[in-house]
Amino acid sequence: MIAPISAPGATYEFVVVSNRLPVDHVIGADGESSWQRSPGGLVTALEPLMRSTDGAWVGWAGQPDLEFEPFESDGMSIVPVPLTANDIENYYEGFSNDTLWPLYHDVIAPPSFYRVWWDSYVSVNKRFADAAAAVSAQNAVVWVHDYQLQLVPTMLRELRPDLTIGFFNHIPFPPYGIYSQLPWRRQIIEGLFGADVIGFQRVQDAANFSRAVRRLTGMTTRNPVIEVRAKNQPMRRVIAKAFPISIDAASFEELARQPHIQARAREIRDGLGNPKTVMLGVDRLDYTKGIGHRLQAFGELLAEGRLSVEDVTLLQVANPSRERVKAYMDLRDEIELTVGRINGDFATMSHTAISYHHRGYPRDEMVALYLAADVMLVTALRDGMNLVAKEYVASRFDDTGVLILSEFAGAADELHRAVLVNPHDIDGLKDAIVRAIEMPHREQARRMRSLRKRVLEYDAARWSTTFLAALADARQRRSTLDSRLDPIDDLEWTIDRRTVNRRTADG
Ligand code: GDG
Numbered sequence: 489m490i491a492p493i494s495a496p497g498a499t500y501e502f503v504v505v506s507n508r509l510p511v512d513h514v515i516g517a518d519g520e521s522s523w524q525r526s527p528g529g530l531v532t533a534l535e536p537l538m539r540s541t542d543g544a545w546v547g548w549a550g551q552p553d554l555e556f557e558p559f560e561s562d563g564m565s566i567v568p569v570p571l572t573a574n575d576i577e578n579y580y581e582g583f584s585n586d587t588l589w590p591l592y593h594d595v596i597a598p599p600s601f602y603r604v605w606w607d608s609y610v611s612v613n614k615r616f617a618d619a620a621a622a623v624s625a626q627n628a629v630v631w632v633h634d635y636q637l638q639l640v641p642t643m644l645r646e647l648r649p650d651l652t653i654g655f656f657n658h659i660p661f662p663p664y665g666i667y668s669q670l671p672w673r674r675q676i677i678e679g680l681f682g683a684d685v686i687g688f689q690r691v692q693d694a695a696n697f698s699r700a701v702r703r704l705t706g707m708t709t710r711n712p713v714i715e716v717r718a719k720n721q722p723m724r725r726v727i728a729k730a731f732p733i734s735i736d737a738a739s740f741e742e743l744a745r746q747p748h749i750q751a752r753a754r755e756i757r758d759g760l761g762n763p764k765t766v767m768l769g770v771d772r773l774d775y776t777k778g779i780g781h782r783l784q785a786f787g788e789l790l791a792e793g794r795l796s797v798e799d800v801t802l803l804q805v806a807n808p809s810r811e812r813v814k815a816y817m818d819l820r821d822e823i824e825l826t827v828g829r830i831n832g833d834f835a836t837m838s839h840t841a842i843s844y845h846h847r848g849y850p851r852d853e854m855v856a857l858y859l860a861a862d863v864m865l866v867t868a869l870r871d872g873m874n875l876v877a878k879e880y881v882a883s884r885f886d887d888t889g890v891l892i893l894s895e896f897a898g899a900a901d902e903l904h905r906a907v908l909v910n911p912h913d914i915d916g917l918k919d920a921i922v923r924a925i926e927m928p929h930r931e932q933a934r935r936m937r938s939l940r941k942r943v944l945e946y947d948a949a950r951w952s953t954t955f956l957a958a959l960a961d962a963r964q965r966r967s968t969l970d971s972r973l974d975p976i977d978d979l980e981w982t983i984d985r986r987t988v989n990r991r992t993a994d995g
Contacts, residue, residue: 587605596869731955740858756856804845867911877903
């Protein structure tokens with residue numbers, strides 16, 4: 489249900505800031521415009537909290553050159569930030585998706601560095617910071633999300649020193665040797681410093697960040713605290729720590745238990761000619777996901793006769809993504825050429841090798857796919873977390889199925905009982921696939937039980953509660969500390985270890 493906000497100029501105790509809103513503005517074929525929920529994991533994790541705390545969500549509505557007034561949607565206040573077509577080209581497709589994304593994912597694709605993109609990133613981040621400042625109540629908690637908005641924390645703190653600010657990075661933070669390529673490497677670090685708590689997916693990401701802090705600002709860090717003192721300023725503590733994101737696991741299990749979804753899973757298998765084994769890949773069509781490596785391994789196994797299309801089908805869902813960015817257009821061509829070749833070489837009149845689908849599906853269908861799959865292939869070359877791996881596990885309520893998981897996905901830190909692979913090692917990947925296909929049921933069940941325990945315990949609610957508890961802690965500390973932050977260029981960052989120890993001892 490959508491209604492205009494009753495009180496213009498309203499402010500909120502809890503504000504979430506992300507590039508995209510949890511609702512998309514869509515214009516239908518008839519020219520009529522409407523708002524559609526985009527039920528991502530983040531919305532699911534934060535929705536109950538937004539409702540109970542009188543929260544607002546600040547973000548872009550997904551359409552260029554349109555301005556909207558704030559409105560209410562299903563008990564949430566929505567505060568749209570307008571972006572022009574130019575902003576989208578430079579801030580979003582350019583700096584976010586063609587500079588930061590490849591740089592933060594181990595330069596799997598070469599990042600482009602254009603000053604005009606950076607300028608746009610700065611000005612759009614300022615617009616988000618201004619919008620968040622305008623709707624935040626006195627002493628509110630603001631939670632900023634992801635790599636598109638890394639300058640917002642400090643911009644916001646300069647506008648509103650009273651706020652408690654959290655930042656969560658959904659993608660990896662790269663090792664210093666890679667991060668240091670960024671011409672604006674110092675500005676980004678300084679942009680993040682306005683936050684009280686900076687969350688990462690993996691312990692390694694937080695460590696990479698702390699190292700970049702030491703190298704670029706000369707500060708000493710004491711895990712997880714970066715306690716800094718600017719010249720003539722009181723001490724300020726920033727926490728940089730891993731808070732691995734998760735899914736609403738119970739809702740996946742609930743869907744998986746529904747008879748009509750189970751019937752649909754059987755129908756999917758029938759449609760594939762009922763092979764002994766269905767393997768599944770579900771990814772945004774992105775070069776970080778290692779789809780090509782997976783296809784190569786499968787193609788070689790068929791060529792060597794270790795697998796046959798009568799027995800095994802690979803079902804690959806490739807959700808369209810960033811289709812205006814050149815690297816993504818090239819990737820699509822490459823993947824579809826490979827799929828075509830493998831099918832051309834190995835499919836029979838009755839059995840296809842790869843059932844390939846370049847589109848997105850409703851959530852029910854996703855769960856039916858998870859249920860239909862004996863083996864789930866997650867072969868990311870680098871991934872912040874990979875929620876698909878967790879969704880597969882949450883859906884397998886009968887403890888069957890095998891998850892093959894790249895050690896370069898954040899999920900590998902938690903899902904130890906998956907069959908872990910290095911996707912660059914094609915021979916190793918091939919052996920893992922064969923092992924998964926042949927895995928006895930007892931071993932599958934042993935592994936799946938352990939995976940499910942982890943995913944059901946550490947779900948999205950636990951993730952957001954843990955992060956917000958760390959923020960509440962920071963807020964408590966801030967009430968006793970003056971936390972004004974001057975423009976960082978004027979600062980001489982120093983650390984006084986004796987003061988760190990004293991404060992820790994004093995609690
Ligand atoms: C970024 C980071 C991190 C996919 N296709 C369909 C569909 N999906 C859903 C999946 C899953 C989500 O999209 C994808 O999440 P991932 O984690 O796998 O990957 P990214 O999109 O790259 O996400 C990643 C994540 O942020 C969260 O912090 O884990 O590392 O890169 O939930 O189910 N959903 C539906 N239809 C589809 O066709 N309904």
